[in-house]
Amino acid sequence: MKHIVISFLGKDKPGIVDTLAKTIKLHHGNWQTSSMRKLSGFFAGILEVSVDNEHSENLLAALKDIEGLSISTEVTEPVSLADETIRLDLTANDRIGIIGEISSVIHAQGGNLVKLVSTQGNAPHFGQKLFKATATIAITGDDHIDSLVGALEGIADDLIVDVVVN
Known part of the structure; x- marks a missing residue:
C-alpha cells in the first residue's frame, strides 16, 4: 500500500473536486484526508490518497494529465504521530510577519506544526x-505546553492563546 500526497492549484471553476475524486476512484485510490480552499480566484488544495502498489503508477500518470490543474505528488508510506498534539486558537491584531513570529516560537519551544x-x-x-489562526502542534509534556503558551503570549500584548489538548 502506498500513500500519495497531492497538492494542486488551478483557476477556480465548478467540478475540480469532482474531477479529482473520479480520477482517484477510477484508479483504485482511496481519498484519506484533505484541505482545500478558494483563494483570490484560484482553487488550491492538498490531499492524501492510499492506493495499492499495482495501481499507484497509473494513478500518478492520470493525476498529471488533469487539464487546468498544476499538480505535484509525493509517494510515501503512512506515518502516525507519536507525540501528543494540542490545538491552539490564536487571535491578535493583524500585522506583517505574525505567522513568522508564531512559527519561530513554536519551533524554538520544541513544537512541530502539524x-x-x-x-x-x-x-x-x-x-x-x-x-x-488554529494551529495543531505536536509537543511532548505539560511543562513544554505551558512554556510554549507563555512564549506565544510574549510575542505581543494583543495575542490571545486558547489551548485545547486533544
Missing part, C-alpha cells in the same frame, strides 16, 4: 484587521 489554518477579518465595532 496543521495551520489562518484567516483575516475585521474586528467587530472597530474595523481593525484581526488575525485568527
